[in-house]
Amino acid sequence: MHVPDGFLDAPTSVATGVVAAAAVGISLRKARAELDDRTAPMAGLVAAFVFAAQMINFPVGAGTSGHLMGGVLAAVLVGPWTAILCLSVVLLVQGLFMADGGVTALGTNITLIAIVTTVVGWAVFRGLRAVLPRRTAVVAPAAVVAALVSVPAAAAVFTLLFAVGGTAPVETGDVLVAMLGWHVAIGIGEAAITGLVLGAVIAVRPDLVHGARDLVSQRPLEIRKAGA
Template structure:
């Protein structure tokens, strides 16, 4: 659902950019209170994993494919604010390095695919936990429902952006019906992937699942959450690299939901060329590497490394700011003593 340049007019794109910036600013504050902010490698792993799985388009209908958005998954694993930051890191890397999602549309994409999916997904997740029988399985079932709802919610958000600033004359009702219809199907695939991932992590390290804290009987999380064990982190990274560097070669090549709707309904009439179309990694291929399999594999591994480093780095900064003790005002203390 990466929106290209030219789909949304400049005023609405600027407004979306301001909304995205405000949301990321709030997320930077909110993430400091989440355990993942003390386990920075976990956030980096989540970002890298989402990037890798987004490369795996799966067929949903004749001539149409879908891919993970990842907002609900990131929110359940790392917390809604940390999850929002993880998806923002992924979208930013995709836009600037891989020419996936327009640069002028980055605010639209962050608001749509990071803000809406994480916050809506996590709200649905907590709502389902409140009514499901208490236990670890509830986390998996609730994550399924959260992901299922988050994708059509993102499609509705795109339709709202189009209604406010669409650059073509396609009726809004037509866009809404097409987008929600195909993304309801994509949401099923997203829900399956999310539930399988959360269930796998719950089976081996439930203490690292942010959403599990509400249903497990473990004591309250300490000030510094436990760091991921090296073996667990290594296993996740191995799976992530295999997905991005090998399995992605076999992903569906048909257009994703937004691309299909844009082609069929004429939303792409005003699409502009991507400013980073000459990037060495554009279209998830390494420039000057002729072998398609090797080129795609190398680009995927590079993307995993970039998102891992960026996600980890952002949370390391947050952790340091969170742990920084207040600096006493020496002069003020001296004056108080003198009095």
């Protein structure tokens, strides 16, 4: 999903850069409400994990590979606003120091990977949480579905951007079919990683998971007798 330099024309790249800058600016203010002294270190851990996990590619067929995007995973762990910041930092480091995605395409990559996957995934996650039983056991499955949806959503937005400002001589319909086809497969891998990581964290420290915090606070206290 990392878009290289020159794949979209200058006006489109500038427009996505403005969107990315605005989203990061808003997230800087909104993230204060998501983090406290106990959970703030989680943001650094999430950014480090996503950075490392994106270095690992898994095959999806026909010589194509995918990697974790991390929007839903980060949003459920530390909140959607903080997730946008975490992924933006990861993409900035990758673009500047690892040539993973272009520098002029940084705004596009932040828009697709940090913003679209997080916003769409968080909306799906919250929608499922609203209709599912209020138990911590539903958090990971809801995140799995959200992660699966978020990746093709980002691919669809990329296709829209390509239709507006793509520089390659390829029909938009062909781009849409290819992007959605491969990214559904990549979404399955994204969903699996998201479910495994969240399931492990919730089993040990559900109170540190932003998407489960309201459920943990409602748990009844267990009172044990001395010597029990």
